[in-house]
Amino acid sequence: MKNAVDVQNLSKNYGDTEALKEISFSVGKGELFGFIGPDGAGKTTLFRILATLLLADSGAATVEGYEVVKDYKKIRQIIGYMPGRFSLYQDLTVEENLRFFATIFGTTIEENYELIKEIYSQIEPFKTRKAGQLSGGMKQKLALSCALIHKPEVLFLDEPTTGVDAVSRQEFWEMLKRLKTMGITIVVSTPYMDEAALCDRVALIQDGSIMQISTPYEVVEAYPMGLFSVTSTDIYQLLHDLQKLPQAHSVFAFGQAAHLSYKKENVTASEVIRFLKETGHEDVHVEEIKPTIEDCFMELMQGSEQANERTSGRADK
């Protein structure tokens, strides 16, 4: 048995809505595996099935070799699960929460303190404060501490960084990297694409289907387009006008800049500058850049949306 998580043709419907459509993937031991996708893509459903909290309609899944349906009791002993919503007791203090989760897993804070030390030490000064009064970043550290306190073999984190400030998000991912070095398999989901680059492998999930599974490096390498980062004084007008550029493949806002993708060798930077000057833009900068993982996912998702539109369009006729 090599894989920490194995999933075969897993499907789940809620009434008419297909939350998961025949998903298959596997996560190696000690891997940091990310699920990237927008809200409603089916991430939470998948995590709940793996955490033995939901039953799939069809397909099979194992965690550390145990089947999620038959061996749910075994799985519940060896996994750490952090739901998307903050789910600790708000009326208990930080320390009481941690102690509670330690005891129900048959361990103590002291026994596994080493494992959570780096995370917990940051909130330890507030250990007598009620969990409901913590800031978002601190809540999330406490939730991670609680999910880790029994030294799980596999950690399932469902959108752990949603609603958390940028600094805390970065800290959180550094913690995950450290946990990985301790041999814990981590399966994490996030709507933030920049976090994908921090995983060993990422799966892009949309509308209940996995569109691609590869390393962040491969994702970037496979980007088929050329890419310009374009800035000018008026970003809104810029986005609008770039769409009209005949050679443009896609245009996205990216912070204060617009990312313009194009078929390679089709257009040059000076051509773009000339085009924008003609449409009345000032202070135009165009720079050839390497795609980030976000560019790649925007490209993938756009591709699938267009495919969907084509099929549904055909159905209408």
Place this chain on the structure above:
Amino acid sequence: MKRFRGFVVKEFLHIFRDYRTLLILFGMPVIQLILFGFVITNEIKDARFAVLDLSKDETTRQITEKLTSSGYFRLDRNLNTYNEIEEAFREGEIQLVVVYEPDFARRLERDHVANVQLIGDASDPNTANILVNYASGILTNYLLSMNAEVIPMKIVPETRMMYNQELKGVFMFVPGLMAMLLMLISALMTSLSITREKELGTMELLLASPLRPMQIVVGKVFPYVFLAFINACIIILLGWAVFGVPVRGSVGLLLFESFLFISMALSLGILISCVTNSQQLAMMISLVALMLPTILLSGFIFPVENMPMVLQWLCHIMPPMYFITAIKSIMLKGNGLFFIWKETLILIGFTLFFILMSVKKFKIRLS
């Protein structure tokens, strides 16, 4: 076992953190007992009445005196015409009017029949009934004492109200109140506390942990057994100290029956929480399905024997009726287990039924 203890400790923390609910839980029995004991009462004392004496002789004067000296009535005013009767009632102070016909004493002597009219304010039918009965009783007594010299034979009924000689309402309310409050604390509080975990999402974490369903369920009800038991003791003590409600039978048996009823209510609470997902729904079900039957269909306020057949059947499938019957029997009659084994068995049966149902319904996964 250690896991279970950890869980119970957490439950106690929840309860003590929520001091407002705690205050209500322990304040409620005191307030309700005082309300029921002092305010809601069927006892008659100093009811105001008026007299329309159209005869104004020695006999009518004596009868009126008998009424006032009984302690139940107080003469409010004398009326002069029939027209004043309605006016007197309208003012709302008078609850009974006594009308003597003209030549009352003379007719009594000559024909051996004289009419006296008793008019009650039946906008409160129960009280009117009791007042009219009391007044008739006093009239009959007077007549008997008058005839004593004339007719040597007479039947004197001597009544005695067993177990509650003074007909105190509070004797009835204490057992009923115990049933109501134990039901409220046990069933309502447990069903709320499990559905609260579902609402806050913490149930998701508990389910994903190695805790067994039995540990979660029993850990949830454990603290409430304590609270409910303390409450039962408060009610019994308060009833005894303030209102003189006795415990004539064994205190141990009384506590045992209370424990049985608490277990029954707790298992019912768990059952409710197993089939609902929100605190609001659990609360509605608890209030409608538990509180109303406990108050109305248990013999607490309205006697079961006087209800229509259908409602009587309903009463017989509601556990509170058996509990109230049992503890009344212990507290007021001083009976032992021998007399209430049937009620005890039925309560045990209900408890087992609810527990089996809850274990069957408990979800080891999210919906």
